[in-house]
Amino acid sequence: MKIKTTIRIMGLSLAISCAGAFPALADTVYVNASSLNLRSGPSTETQILDVIPRGAKLERESSADGWSVVTVNGTKGYVSSEYLTMKAPAASEPQTPAESPYVDRTWEVSLDPDYRYASFAKITGGKAVYYHNGSAKRNGKVVCVNAGHGTKGGGSVKTLCHPDGSAKVTGGTTAAGATTAAAVSSGMTFADGTAESKVTLALAKILRDKLLAAGYDVLMIREGSDVQLDNIARTVIANNNADCHIALHWDSTERDKGAFYMSVPSNKNYRAMEPVASYWKSHHALGDSLIAGLKNAGVKIFSSGSMEMDLTQTSYSTIPSVDIELGDKTSPHTDAALEKIGNGLLDGVNRFFGF
Numbered sequence: 520m521k522i523k524t525t526i527r528i529m530g531l532s533l534a535i536s537c538a539g540a541f542p543a544l545a546d547t548v549y550v551n552a553s554s555l556n557l558r559s560g561p562s563t564e565t566q567i568l569d570v571i572p573r574g575a576k577l578e579r580e581s582s583a584d585g586w587s588v589v590t591v592n593g594t595k596g597y598v599s600s601e602y603l604t605m606k607a608p609a610a611s612e613p614q615t616p617a618e619s620p621y622v623d624r625t626w627e628v629s630l631d632p633d634y635r636y637a638s639f640a641k642i643t644g645g646k647a648v649y650y651h652n653g654s655a656k657r658n659g660k661v662v663c664v665n666a667g668h669g670t671k672g673g674g675s676v677k678t679l680c681h682p683d684g685s686a687k688v689t690g691g692t693t694a695a696g697a698t699t700a701a702a703v704s705s706g707m708t709f710a711d712g713t714a715e716s717k718v719t720l721a722l723a724k725i726l727r728d729k730l731l732a733a734g735y736d737v738l739m740i741r742e743g744s745d746v747q748l749d750n751i752a753r754t755v756i757a758n759n760n761a762d763c764h765i766a767l768h769w770d771s772t773e774r775d776k777g778a779f780y781m782s783v784p785s786n787k788n789y790r791a792m793e794p795v796a797s798y799w800k801s802h803h804a805l806g807d808s809l810i811a812g813l814k815n816a817g818v819k820i821f822s823s824g825s826m827e828m829d830l831t832q833t834s835y836s837t838i839p840s841v842d843i844e845l846g847d848k849t850s851p852h853t854d855a856a857l858e859k860i861g862n863g864l865l866d867g868v869n870r871f872f873g874f
């Protein structure tokens with residue numbers, strides 16, 4: 520219940536909202552969700568003031584009707600009480616490594632704050648999973664498989680597009696000229712209603728198993744519906760733990776146009792900016808290999824197989840790294856389609872490393 524009073528003083532009209540239904544209550548609570556929105560009022564219609572990470576400790580002032588009043592970094596606001604617990608939860612949704620006959624051990628990989636560019640990441644609480652190949656086929660190469668999207672709250676946090684703070688040189692999810700972009704966007708929805716993040720995860724698992732069987736070590740960025748790692752954190756973890764980085768996506772067009780990779784824009788300033796200057800040719804070599812593999816597997820390819828795009832991933836990559844779009848909203852994503860794509864990507868990785 521909210522009591523609204525309007526007071527008129529010397530022609531000045533003041534609307535006073537009295538949160539009479541929020542009795543004082545002083546207790547310590549924790550965020551038990553991937554992330555929690557701090558809002559300007561006790562409703563999901565109100566403005567988001569901040570995004571609070573999982574496990575954050577909050578001093579609650581009052582609560583009523585499913586909403587609690589808390590102060591975060593000096594800002595007082597409302598959070599949904601449903602996602603608060605009295606006991607501190609685990610730091611992030613745990614990623615359970617898959618059982619594999621080719622793996623002798625697995626471990627979690629966090630964002631080390633000493634990694635180059637680590638300080639540019641904003642969502643860093645999650646952990647990637649490293650699969651160490653223990654089979655006789657082990658070839659010593661590490662492939663980072665990055666299931667695109669799947670970071671709850673990532674769309675409302677902004678990170679710098681380029682490490683030098685310069686503006687984006689092409690459009691895309693974020694327009695050209697912007698210096699910041701969503702830390703991780705939520706991704707598109709297929710024409711049949713399936714979320715892109717679900718399909719990228721399904722393909723990531725298929726590709727992981729194919730790579731392991733072929734002798735590769737695999738670094739999986741995401742193994743569940745949510746990992747609290749933004750695009751910069753994912754990229755920096757890949758830079759320091761893998762030999763190449765493949766981010767899996769589907770595009771937001773609706774004409775089943777085929778697969779392509781996001782190539783480095785032929786823009787003088789962008790190609791002169793580090794680390795792009797040192798690595799853009801290796802990104803293209805990886806992208807071209809993957810497209811050749813997909814083509815060989817019978818996957819439909821869009822145009823020449825690439826499209827120039829200024830991406831956060833590329834802007835922070837210090838290993839061969841691509842965002843590959845495996846189709847779009849109307850492309851098939853059945854088990855059989857993903858299996859075919861997985862075979863094509865494995866073929867592409869083998870081509871890239873010369874196996």
Ligand SMILES: [Zn+2]
Pocket residue numbers: 667668706707715767768769770
């Ligand atoms: Zn995507």
